[in-house]
Amino acid sequence: MTTGVRTSPNVTRYHPLLVSLHWIIALMAAASLVGGLLVLQATPNSDPMKPIYLRGHMAGGLVLGVLMVLRLLTRLRTARPQAAGTPRLHRASQVAHWALYLVMFAMVFTGIGMAALGGLWPILSGGAVVLPETFALLPPHAGHELFARVLIGLIAVHLLAALWHAGTGKSVWGRMWFGNRFG
Numbered sequence: 488m489t490t491g492v493r494t495s496p497n498v499t500r501y502h503p504l505l506v507s508l509h510w511i512i513a514l515m516a517a518a519s520l521v522g523g524l525l526v527l528q529a530t531p532n533s534d535p536m537k538p539i540y541l542r543g544h545m546a547g548g549l550v551l552g553v554l555m556v557l558r559l560l561t562r563l564r565t566a567r568p569q570a571a572g573t574p575r576l577h578r579a580s581q582v583a584h585w586a587l588y589l590v591m592f593a594m595v596f597t598g599i600g601m602a603a604l605g606g607l608w609p610i611l612s613g614g615a616v617v618l619p620e621t622f623a624l625l626p627p628h629a630g631h632e633l634f635a636r637v638l639i640g641l642i643a644v645h646l647l648a649a650l651w652h653a654g655t656g657k658s659v660w661g662r663m664w665f666g667n668r669f670g
């Protein structure tokens with residue numbers, strides 16, 4: 488996976504738009520995961536609150552999809568700092584990063600698949616819908632469930648890698664924060 492054309496020895500931080508998107512997406516993805524696993528999954532479809540929870544989850548998920556496209560475009564079009572570790576570590580980190588993008592998009596697409604097959608779109612505008620007995624009956628649900636677990640695993644690896652870098656004295660946190668990019 489070559490994405491090296493835009494790395495620059497003169498750049499010490501990611502572009503501020505990418506930094507903003509990174510942290511907004513991180514918070515929203517965490518909220519979607521926690522909300523999905525702890526609230527949606529624990530609420531039966533017969534519960535009158537379920538459409539209200541779904542409305543927030545679906546709207547947040549769709550916004551995440553748009554932000555991910557914006558992020559991907561910014562990632563491809565802006566200069567970024569050079570590799571932080573050995574070439575081997577850098578390759579591993581690139582695979583992990585692209586896997587994060589892929590799984591995030593897979594979450595959005597399987598979510599959209601459920602909304603389409605389950606006739607859930609009116610929920611977004613506050614309309615009434617008859618929910619299926621369980622979303623597990625809809626084929627994209629299995630993917631949404633599986634990718635949620637994969638996403639949690641990838642986020643854990645991502646966090647551990649950032650902590651490991653900090654432990655080696657070559658912290659990468661500053662690269663994903665605001666400040667002079669050329670100093």
Ligand code: HEM
Pocket residue numbers: 516519520521522523524527528530541544545546547548549551591594595596597598599601602622623631632635
């Ligand atoms: C990155 C974006 C998203 C994340 C991280 C996310 C996360 C989750 C999680 C963790 C669950 C529980 C999965 C399980 O049953 O084990 C869930 C369920 C669900 N999500 Fe999402 N989701 C996202 C986007 C979407 C979108 C865009 C839609 C629809 C437009 C959507 C619709 C649903 C539905 C219908 C359920 C099933 C709720 C249930 O089983 O009761 N999600 N989501």
